[in-house]
Amino acid sequence: MKNHRNYLKVTLDMFVIQLMWAFGVLGVLLIVQIFKLFFGNNTDQYYSAFFIIANIFTFVIGIIAIHFLPYYVENGVTRKDYFKGATLASIGLAIILPFLAWGISALTQLILQSISSLTFKEPNLDAMTNDGNLVGDIIQFLILTPYVNPENNLILSLGIFSLNILMYYLAGWLIGAAFYRYHTVIGLGFIAMTLAVLTLVNVLVRNTLNLPVLENYSFIDLPRNIAIPVIVLIALILIGSIRxxxxxxxxxxx
Amino acid sequence: MNIKVENLNLNYGNHTALEDVSFELNENKIYGLLGRNGAGKTSLLSILASFNKPSKGAITVDGEDPFENANIMQHITFLYDKSYKNEAEDIINFLEGIERYRPNFDMSYAEELIEKFKLQKKKPIKEFSKGMQSALNVIIGLASRTPVTIFDEVYLGMDAPSRDIFYKELLKDQQDYPRMMILSTHLVSEMEYLFDEVILLNKGKVLLQEDFHSLISKGASITGNTEIVDDFVKNMRQINVKQLGGMKSVTIYGELHDDQKQAAVDKGLDVSPISLHDLFVHLTEEENE
Structure with a gap:
């Protein structure tokens, strides 16, 4: 009996499970935001608040993604079908999460504006301060991925959001796969390499959007028509390495 | 289905887990894969289930390499002593997930087995006891009804009544839905009545592959006066010797014809059959000496 549709089943399985996890995070964040609105002075918009959390969230679920592999092989699914399914699920997730965040954000804003005079802070996610703490700077730079305000350009904002979280997912997945297959030392090497790749993508996207870049990385300054193909190439290299x-x-x- | 294993080798660094293993399985029978700890049973089965690639040699299922072969892999189920310590789902949801990938999975039979093993449907699997988790493996293996079903020491932690349910269900379901079953076990004496054919693995090599009844008929225990026993067995393959004062008991392995048996009885010797358990112990002992 032929069964060529297994990867689509894997896609659906992994997409639904990871989306459920995402709903958990979105829900907790909504509660925190509501709490801050009523007990704090003002707060970030839901969209920009989730923007920061989403990178860490997708990085973590990317790391966990490798643990679906033994489950599938044990149930007679090939590694290839797992890989195709998990890749499609990650792309699906990267597309839908920014929409969900934007939808919830718009809805909460609408409700709040109709019942109160509370205002949201203008997000400032481009505070590129170099305080001399190398590790702190690297981490801050990794967390504050390029941000475009949806009120300025919704499509670009959602697109950049998707790109960021897809890259973080792939980075996590690559690290998880390396730890699954190799010795811990090699796994640690993959962490270092992957963080360097994420930093590079961060800089390249900033180059493309004309956003400020941390001084340490200012030597990387590619024109848009080169930076974009390089970003695509990096994504393909990450996917190819995982496979x-x-x-x-x-x-x-x- | 046909499973052909040819000169299979598996090395982990300097350690040789399997060495030149060759055999063929052709029928929908229950095969007993026996071997001592570290004999290479799990290594062999993990290659068959595409968990692993051999270092050398080939394994084919219906003429095709099973590794990363979707058409073959969906028809092979490999259940082993797996820990479900991170599995938060309940058993029904978990089995429904598996059902999606196993073309012959029978959910109503699975539910029937859940009742028989008295497993709780609402409880997260990670809270199951060791024996209950083993019962879950049995349920997956039986209800998947894949043409090749492998149980590698799945009974670990199961109490005697649960093991009894497992053996009975295995025989019943094998009768209703014949398939190639491979049972790897240490509990030889408890499970020997299940086997149609036996493969004995020792130190990564195949020691023998034989029909259960013909294998059992080759072993015999000859007991009697030491001198008469010695004289009778002198040209036979002796796999175990026990001395009890002036009496001796020798376990022999090889064809013992009716006239030879009669001759032994005429000399006042006692000829008794031996169990697969004894054959297993003595044959592997002999090889390891």
């Missing part, structure tokens, strides 16, 4: 690590990996039995 090459997982394509014949031994399934651990425990």
């Amino acid at each position: 090459s690590i997982t394509k014949d990996v031994t399934i651990k039995m425990h």
Whole structure:
């Protein structure tokens, strides 16, 4: 009996499960935002608040994504179908999450404006301060990925949001795959390499959008027509590396 | 289905887990895969289930390499002593997930087995006891009804009544839906009545592959006066010797014809059959000496 549609089932499975996790995060954030609105002075818009959390969230679920592999192989699904399914699910998630955040943000704004005079802070996610703390700067730079206000350009804003979280998901997945297959030391090497890649993508997207770049990275300044293909190439290299690590990996039995 | 294993080798660094393993399985029978700890049983089965690639040699299922082969992999189920410590789903949801990927999965049979093993439907699987988790493996293996079903020591932690349910259901379902079942086990004496054919693995090599009844008929225990026993077994393959004062008991392995049996009885010797358990212990002992 032929069964060529397994990757679509994997896509649906992984998309739904990860979306459920995302709903959990979106829900908790909404409660925090409501709490801050009523007990604080003012707060960020929901969209920009989720923007920051989403990178960390997708990075973490990317790391966890490798643990679906043994489940699928144990149930007779090939590594290739798992890979195709998980990749499609990650793209689907990267597209839908910004929409959800924007939808919730717009809705909360509408409700609040009709019942109160509370205002939201203008987000300032481009505070590129170099305080001399190297690790702090790197982490701040990694967390504050390029941001475009949806009120200025909705499509671009959602697109950049999607690109950021897709990159963080792929980075997490690559690290998870490396730890699954190799020794811890090699896994740590992958973390360092992946963080460098994320930083590079961050700078390149900022180059493309004409956003400020941290002084340490100002030496990277590519024109838009080169930066965009390089970003696409990096995404493809991340995906290709994940496939090459997982394509014949031994399934651990425990 | 046909499973052909040819000169299979598996190395982990310097350690050789499997060495030149060759055998063929052709029928929908229950195969017993026996071997001591570290004999290479799980390594062999993990290659068959595409968990692992061999270092050398080939394994084919219906002429095709099973590794990363979607058409073959969906028809092979490999259940082992797996920990479900992170599985937060309840058993029904979990089985419904598996059902999506197993073309012959029978959910109503799975539910029937859940009742028989008295598993709680609402409880997260991670809260199941070891025996209950083993019962879950049995349910997955039986209800998936894949043409090749492998149980690798799945009974661990199951109490005697649960193991009994497992054996009965295995035989019943095998009768109703014949398939190739491979049971890897240490509990030889408890499970020997299940096997149609036996493969004995020792130190990464196949020691023998034989029909259960013909294998059992090859072993015999000859007991009697030491000198008479010694004289009778001198040209036979002796796999175990026990001395009890002036009496001796020798376990022999090889064809023992009716006239030879009669001759032994005429000499006042006692000829008794031996169990698969004894054969397993003595044959692997002999090899390891």
